[in-house]
Amino acid sequence: MNEAEFLREKFREYYSKHAVNSVPSIEAREFGIGDFKKKIVKRHMHFASVSELNEFLRKEAPLYISYSAAYYKEPEARPMENKGFLGSDLVYEFDADDLGLDCKxxxxxxxxxxxxxSGKGSVKNCSNCGSAVEQYQFVCEKCLDATKKQMLKLIKVLDEELGIFEQVSINFSGNAGYHLHIRSEKVRPLSxxxxxxxxxxxxxxxxxxxxSIADFSEKMLKCAKPQAVKGAKARVLNRMMEFISNASPDELAAFGGIRLSKARYVHENRAKIIEKMKQGILDYLPGSKAISVKFWQNLIEHAKNCEALKLDRQTSIDIHKIVRVPDTLHGSTGLIAKxxxxxxxxxxxxxEHAVAFGSRQIKVFINKAPKFKLGAERFGPYENEQAVLP
Ligand SMILES: [Zn+2]
Ligand SMILES: [Zn+2]
Structure with missing residues (x-):
């Protein structure tokens, strides 16, 4: 039995024991499946009912299966224009690869x-000859924790600032992140x-x-008063004040783009500087106006980068996008998109919680793999060796 057949057999076994019922209005969705080579090789599929989908999963056991965020009159019709678009859920996706994490x-x-x-890190071109390299990306607990934090923040903003956190479903992507689906009537017609x-x-x-929040045009540098603004503006201003009150002189120098002597001044006077910010005034640093403007610009930029959500833009804009069916298996990890x-x-x-296969162990040959955790056990690192894995 080759690797592909082995995997398919395992997937079949899984689907024979676990029914998938995670797609509301299944009759109005387009489906697509993928194999070893590509995550989507076939689209425009249609299932009339949940049991029809499960029958397909038990029989075909695709390595990847995705469904449309959109609802259609005729999901199997093609091209796209003939499907009869009825609206689309809002889907947001976070992937650890987009977060620029140190652990990578x-x-x-x-x-x-x-x-x-060969070498470590997320690199696109060879350091020796410059040609495009094969990338091997892995996921660790830090990666998953970072994507979770992003998701928690998204939830807060959707709920408190945008008021569209209704009929929501969250699932693990099966690999390096999370998906959030908003399925309320309110969002469906959005262009x-x-x-x-x-x-x-x-x-x-x-x-x-x-x-957005500052005015550097006059002699006195001004900002919006934090208590007078809402949403993202308030978040960025609060983040700035938090940074000024907690940062060391070194951090102030690095993120503010100023000399250490000036950073020490900011550090010593931080209470006064924050007090002025609350009144809408960005205090002068010793020296020229240009130095102060640069400092405040850099600080706002830093606070903005901390507050900006690093979500996959394409997933949430494309109304015809198909995304992983929640509770199905991910073909490259074997984890459940739970x-x-x-x-x-x-x-x-x-x-721990999205592991589909855990009871029987298999021997595999591993070219190279970093330390990783699966279930409650830790494995690796491996390099050109045989290992026993669950
Ligand atoms: Zn090379
Ligand atoms: Zn990581």
């Missing part, structure tokens, strides 16, 4: 087919342009110091 330097590596060079506007708000695209009830989301640990 530890567990990701690359290999150059051309010259045989791509309206969805883009929402994404821009969430990612703080177009948020700049002067366009639905997580909101009340359990904080405690959810994918590498």
């Amino acid at each position: 330097e530890e567990h990701d590596f690359w290999y150059c087919k051309r010259c045989g060079n 791509s342009a309206a969805r883009l506007e929402l994404v821009d708000y969430l990612t703080l695209a177009g948020f700049t110091a002067e366009a 639905t997580v009830p909101l009340e359990h989301f904080k405690e959810f640990m994918p590498l």
